Amino acid sequence: MAYERIELSRDAIAAQEEIARRLRAHFTAQGKTPLAMVDTYGCQQNESDSERLRGYLAEMGFGFTDDEFAADVIVINTCAVREHAEMRVLGNVGALNHTKKARPDQIIAICGCMVQQPHMAQKLKKSYPIVSLVFGPHELWRFPELLERYITRKKRVFAVDPSDGTITEGEPRVRDGKPKAWLSVMYGCNNFCSYCIVPYVRGRERSRRPETIVAEARSLVEQGYKDITLLGQNVNSYGKDLDCGTDFSDLLRMVNDIPGEFVLRFMTSHPKDATEKLFRTMAECEKCEHHLHLPVQAGNDRVLKEMNRQYTAQQYLDKIALARKYIPDLVLTTDIIVGFPGETNEEFEDTLRLVEQVEYDAMFTFIYSPREGTRAAALPDPLTRAEKQVNFDRLLALANRISAEKHAGYVGKTVEVLIDGESRDEANPLTGRTKNGRLVHLAGEKALIGSFVRVKITGSTTWALFGEIER
Numbered sequence: 001m002a003y004e005r006i007e008l009s010r011d012a013i014a015a016q017e018e019i020a021r022r023l024r025a026h027f028t029a030q031g032k033t034p035l036a037m038v039d040t041y042g043c044q045q046n047e048s049d050s051e052r053l054r055g056y057l058a059e060m061g062f063g064f065t066d067d068e069f070a071a072d073v074i075v076i077n078t079c080a081v082r083e084h085a086e087m088r089v090l091g092n093v094g095a096l097n098h099t100k101k102a103r104p105d106q107i108i109a110i111c112g113c114m115v116q117q118p119h120m121a122q123k124l125k126k127s128y129p130i131v132s133l134v135f136g137p138h139e140l141w142r143f144p145e146l147l148e149r150y151i152t153r154k155k156r157v158f159a160v161d162p163s164d165g166t167i168t169e170g171e172p173r174v175r176d177g178k179p180k181a182w183l184s185v186m187y188g189c190n191n192f193c194s195y196c197i198v199p200y201v202r203g204r205e206r207s208r209r210p211e212t213i214v215a216e217a218r219s220l221v222e223q224g225y226k227d228i229t230l231l232g233q234n235v236n237s238y239g240k241d242l243d244c245g246t247d248f249s250d251l252l253r254m255v256n257d258i259p260g261e262f263v264l265r266f267m268t269s270h271p272k273d274a275t276e277k278l279f280r281t282m283a284e285c286e287k288c289e290h291h292l293h294l295p296v297q298a299g300n301d302r303v304l305k306e307m308n309r310q311y312t313a314q315q316y317l318d319k320i321a322l323a324r325k326y327i328p329d330l331v332l333t334t335d336i337i338v339g340f341p342g343e344t345n346e347e348f349e350d351t352l353r354l355v356e357q358v359e360y361d362a363m364f365t366f367i368y369s370p371r372e373g374t375r376a377a378a379l380p381d382p383l384t385r386a387e388k389q390v391n392f393d394r395l396l397a398l399a400n401r402i403s404a405e406k407h408a409g410y411v412g413k414t415v416e417v418l419i420d421g422e423s424r425d426e427a428n429p430l431t432g433r434t435k436n437g438r439l440v441h442l443a444g445e446k447a448l449i450g451s452f453v454r455v456k457i458t459g460s461t462t463w464a465l466f467g468e469i470e471r
């Protein structure tokens with residue numbers, strides 16, 4: 001695929017920061033701190049992008065709020081992966097009519113994957129006049145410039161031109177997940193699975209340079225982050241567009257070798273590119289979690305072929321067996337689509353069989369959602385929604401039974417847990433993750449957030465473990 005790698009210069013970002021400083025004078029002119037609300041949908045990549053939005057907003061002098069009436073600027077960072085995600089966004093944008101009426105000076109911006117689709121940008125233009133600013137993922141790096149353009153010209157701004165994407169470094173960023181940090185290693189996707197919109201809205205695969213990633217990871221560790229997740233739509237393609245010979249396994253080892261106490265995670269791996277070298281590296285790197293999220297999508301070879309996944313069910317199972325040989329305590333999770341166009345009930349049975357064979361620790365299951373412009377959207381789709389729902393419910397019941405059994409297997413054991421946040425459960429106000437990514441609820445002081453503790457597991461459900469800190 002012809003793609004020209006474009007790395008934006010530091011000067012380009014510096015120019016945006018200069019605009020942000022100008023806007024700071026504008027927004028703080030009334031002497032009070034302006035407030036922004038950033039609402040994020042979709043995957044971790046979008047969470048990471050929202051940190052960039054907050055970084056720029058902070059440079060413009062903004063504080064942050066969750067109250068849409070209090071916000072001077074609202075930015076909604078959207079997802080396009082399924083219709084449900086888009087409906088939620090449109091519903092919430094519609095609801096902002098109230099806040100906009102109460103305070104006409106409010107600036108509403110919609111960005112992210114949904115608006116990168118031409119029909120959605122059109123829809124916002126025609127039917128949502130309260131929205132002042134619309135920009136796709138490729139334009140996020142120049143958010144200050146777009147905002148200034150709207151403020152000075154008082155005309156709605158739409159920045160959604162098609163693009164293969166660029167690489168930007170050195171943008172400001174406000175992280176809010178301490179002790180957890182997202183670290184993008186690559187952007188875009190070249191796989192074009194036939195159901196998926198991501199390659200259309202996120203552009204071509206492009207990798208950040210390893211030395212830049214390692215420097216950022218080192219800085220995160222120095223700042224006290226304890227849980228670093230390397231992000232990409234398909235991390236196993238990392239480095240293919242670089243000339244330095246570093247692949248994802250090499251990168252994993254480079255980050256693992258940074259001194260300090262932290263857990264190293266990564267998402268997502270495409271099965272076709274998951275290699276023996278990756279499994280060996282995961283086993284050898286002591287900070288790397290023993291968890292692999294390896295989306296299978298379906299268990300039937302004809303369906304997998306139609307999906308353009310580029311592996312058979314058997315090839316997938318062989319990879320799992322190999323991974324488990326290197327990492328016997330490997331936690332496996334997956335994504336599955338039910339009701340891909342033309343998938344028969346018999347073909348769906350193959351998915352159930354594969355799930356029983358693998359015994360995933362957790363599964364993310366979705367009913368197929370047609371995405372405009374993708375190849376699958378044009379395929380005949382004879383099963384009704386109700387028939388798909390029956391299959392979906394069967395899969396979910398199976399997934400839940402296996403997860404519950406796997407979780408029950410932890411009860412009585414003592415595991416190492418990173419305490420990473422709070423929950424609303426009064427009896428167990430802290431949350432944490434085991435080194436292989438299992439959610440744990442437990443009691444203890446808030447001051448423990450960010451520390452590793454040994455936890456005796458005392459109970460379990462389908463979704464989580466419960467435990468007590470050993471002292």
Ligand code: SAH
Nearest residue numbers: 195196233268295335336337366367368369
């Ligand atoms: N890059 C990741 C997945 C990104 S999307 C990967 O390839 O693993 C996350 C999940 O959403 C996918 O794994 C798939 O299961 C699901 N998904 C994507 N497009 C979908 C669609 N059109 N309908 C239903 N589910 C979809």
Ligand code: SF4
Nearest residue numbers: 189191192193196198
């Ligand atoms: Fe979508 Fe497939 Fe790319 Fe994942 S690998 S983002 S499912 S096209």
Ligand code: F3S
Nearest residue numbers: 042043079080081113
């Ligand atoms: Fe959604 Fe875009 Fe992520 S479509 S899943 S937010 S890459």
